[in-house]
Amino acid sequence: MVLDEQQPLRSSSSMGLLSSPLSLLLITLSSAFSFGFMAAPIKDFSQDPSHPLFLHHSDGPGLILTSQPLDHKNYTTWSHAMMVALSVKNKVAFIDGSLPMPTTVDPTYVAWTRGNNLVISWLYNSVSKDIISSILFANTAKEISEDLKTRFSRKNGKCGGLQTLQDYIESEYVMSFLMGLNDSFAQVWGQILLSDPLPPIGNVFSLVIQEEAQREIVVNHIPSLNSNTMAFAVNSTAKNPTNGHTKDKCYKLVGYPPNYFKNKP
Numbered sequence: 001m002v003l004d005e006q007q008p009l010r011s012s013s014s015m016g017l018l019s020s021p022l023s024l025l026l027i028t029l030s031s032a033f034s035f036g037f038m039a040a041p042i043k044d045f046s047q048d049p050s051h052p053l054f055l056h057h058s059d060g061p062g063l064i065l066t067s068q069p070l071d072h073k074n075y076t077t078w079s080h081a082m083m084v085a086l087s088v089k090n091k092v093a094f095i096d097g098s099l100p101m102p103t104t105v106d107p108t109y110v111a112w113t114r115g116n117n118l119v120i121s122w123l124y125n126s127v128s129k130d131i132i133s134s135i136l137f138a139n140t141a142k143e144i145s146e147d148l149k150t151r152f153s154r155k156n157g158k159c160g161g162l163q164t165l166q167d168y169i170e171s172e173y174v175m176s177f178l179m180g181l182n183d184s185f186a187q188v189w190g191q192i193l194l195s196d197p198l199p200p201i202g203n204v205f206s207l208v209i210q211e212e213a214q215r216e217i218v219v220n221h222i223p224s225l226n227s228n229t230m231a232f233a234v235n236s237t238a239k240n241p242t243n244g245h246t247k248d249k250c251y252k253l254v255g256y257p258p259n260y261f262k263n264k265p
Contacts, residue, residue: 061121075152
């Protein structure tokens, strides 16, 4: 009987503790952290028109943002026009570094990569052909922007000393690149060194790339000679020496012997 009378008292005490204001507050906060804050959806910035990650349907890799491409003399005007165009597109953040590359596990990584590559394609479209080859292997639009600024920003200045220094640095850049080529590029290497002054590094890159492309074409079009073809060539030479004669015995090239025509029947 004593146990039966005390049991309702424990139950009543537990209910009173659970119904106290402090307990209810703790339960509410616990639920909020478990189901509210932890499960809060991540905002998709690529769908926000005011964010640099947003891509308008008119934004494509083929856009040309400047009327004049960058050459070796117009960096100041080109840079200003480019920044104006990028600000209209809300993509300056990819150039000035205010929107750095996220980690690969970041939810915005894919959107950032897409936007960065889009700006890179716009930069490709806005520089001259002899410059584009020198920026093809940059990973970010910011890297390209800084490289172009370093190489061309002072070329329009009035200070002759700075221009001389810039030319010297670029010449050293060219020489360093040429020294890194293997012996198979000796011909193009010599061709570049004979130039006075040395061509810009962009032109040097283009010459080397063209040389590689020509070699691939030659290799792909060399006909293979099988054993039957070789045998036919040997037989033809034996029967008719004229078909297999060498350069040193070609009389048309080295001259006819003194009594060659007299001995003719």
